[in-house]
Amino acid sequence: MAREASVSDNRYGRAAWVVWGVGLFAYAVVVMHRTSLGVAGLEAAQHFGTTPGVISTFVVLQLATYALAQVPVGLLLDRFGSRALLTAGVLLAGVGQVLLAFADDLPLAYAARLLLGVGDACIFNSVLRLLPRWFDAKRVPILSQVTGMCSAIGQIAAVAVVLPLIQHLGWTNGLLIAASTCLLAALATVTFVRNAPRGEATAVVADPLREIPSNVLGVTKHPATQLGFWIHFTSGFSMNAFLFMWGMPYLIVGQGLTQLAASGLFTLLSVASMVAGPIIGALTARHPLRRSNLALIVIGALILSWAAVLLWPGKAPAPLLFLLIVVIAANGPSTGIGFDFPRTNLPVTRLGAANGVVIAGGFTGGTILILLMGIFLDWVSGGADYSAQDLRLAWALQAPFFVVGLAGILISRRRLRALMAEEGVIVPSWREVVERIRRNRGAGR
Template identity: 40%
Template sequence: MSTGTAAGGGTGSISLPGDPPGGRRALAVWGIGVAVYFVAIIFRTSLGVAGIDAAARFHINSSALSTFSILQLLVYAGMQIPVGVLVDRLGTKKVLGIGVVLFTAGQFGFALSHSYATALACRALLGCGDAMTFISVLRLGARWFPARHGPMIAQVAALFGMAGNLVSTVVLARLLHSAGWTTTFGGSAAAGVLVLVLMLLFLQDHPEGHEPPAGPQAGKGSVRRQIALAWREPGTRLGLWVHFTTQFPAMVFLLLWGLPFLVEAEGLSRGTAGMLLTLVVLVNMAVGLVYGQVIGRHHAARLPLALGTVAATAVLWAAVLAWPGHAPLWLLVTLCTVLGACGPASMIGFDFARPANPPERQGTASGIVNMGGFTASITTLLAVGILLDATGEDYRAAFSSVFVLQALGLSQILRLRGRARQRERERVVASRVETVHVPV
């Protein structure tokens, strides 16, 4: 079937013959994949609550501290397209299994690291494994659930990912100061071993009788052609820029610079700052459910939701940075509430790419989209670290870099939206004509 039919226009979606059935078994299998992603997010974001401790442990400045997250995300972003191609070729279970082994080894190695260089290598290894999780989970959902459930399935997967972030901000932050560095990071690595065992025993790529279409045959130029075909679709490129523009403000805040900003620039206690980081995560989880429901019923709401989130984020950041002295707590709470919508808004990028590509190209297209937000996050993490060192820890100047990337992403979204809309309409019409000739 064509994914474009089920995910298509704003008038609703239909299921063609061959659509996966969903049901309880689908939830169970997909739940194992989501559990892997949940653990990966715990490991990915664990540094966000340990930034100050890491600086003291490895005797590094702000630029060097930001390198941890930059390298991790650089590896993650650089692997998105190769991982997407691998998922399309090898299937979910193999790629996800490799990912679990890598990110668990990275987390355990980070726990034992005493030198900056070793710790960097471990974060890179973690990023490599992390890169294999989300695209695999998206593909797993597409193979086990009807296409009409695609937007909601993606948002729920992201919701559980944010629950992993919540574990970092609440549980790991407390353990770090009570049990110490090695025990906290080393103990958390046991979760990777647990999900690996569950995945090897129970995960299955697709339900019986719903084998995916044969992917492109390996050979000279086939990978390049797979990537080129996905990139050629305006919906894929629009999805990338939506992801680029919406994800990074919250990612940068949660992954590294939120706690130092709230404590050092805004004068909050670490406890209060931790509560605000938790608020970002909780709002993300709630908004994700709302966005998934809205987009599942009204595809025309995709772009307004994304643009509205970008605008609200820019306004709140401007208000906080322009406030003389320390911003009031109510304004910081409002900022963190709006940042909570950034993750769900970034998932809208996949909802532009999904109907633009056939099933056998979904992994590749998702990899291209997923590069967007992480590329923006890497750039901003680096810019904030450099500007902090250059300006004597002036967080207002450093966080002003957010507006530059938002402006770039917004210009590309506005440029591509018309072409993507027209192409999607063409695919929906073609799919409906095709459906008329499908025997029932």
């Protein structure tokens, strides 16, 4: 019996772990390239003979492309499956990095980041779509968090691999060597990834073209998709702006850290995210009716941490800066809570499009914030080097993003709970929960 239970828990045994593991490898590789300009922004500015503000537009284009491509990629994913989209994604990302390696002018660099953005958009959603096909439902929330957690491996690799390669071998050679990992990931995907276990339906659909707009609209209007979008938006925009562009300049210029110390905090962010992921995933699986509350708690901690650092006179003390990095890291896995709402409220054949909408949340917010911060910094500095005060004011631009995001979460959650109530699922109030706990304790005496 124990052996049968073990097989049931693993569902498809070793094959499931191999398929997922290769997907994780492809995801980590693309994240490494995605975040390369975030850690090598100063080197990029020197290579192209421009300012970090202009380099930020590279990241804006890349992230905007990533966000805008999510729904079309989701539709392709529902039609062709994860294997095709993963393979195409890593190859496009690799071509983008090769093009960037040879770029000496800005137009070619913009084209390179556009390609990378499209390729990047194909990866995470494709890996998520594999999970319900290969694993039991009870495992999926934790595995989804572990999947997102593997972005930290890519972020660490950007600091530990891509940046040293560029610094020691030069811009072109360093990027070319790093880009070779995309070819390796593509070969592994073609060899090992399958959309579904052998003998089972692949859960891909081929909707008539005339029905696609109405199907996308239906997925987008569903309150589960909207709640997922706003959780991803509110948990993700600050982290994305920090990771992809303005974190390293803030730590070096705004807080007076050396590049080595700032790189250490970036590594800490990645490691802390890896630790927080399984914890948040386990809590999500254990308390499915309180998932949004968990997200709100993590978001609230982020708001308080940023407020403390930005309002602190002068440079923030090391423990406070350390706390900010850890809380930013926790908001990475918090974005993953957003994917759990479409998973439990929509058919698997619509998860590609729904997850695409959710993913667009944090990256849309991050793209807009990066752009606004770049415009603001160039304006307030008058073309000169940024000061610590300039960066402090720029990060204060987050405030309206938090207000909009929290409003979106609360409104869409109310709509989803009303829909759940119609289906017989009632979310008890906190007062009812406390009263039930009190009664249970009284009965146990």
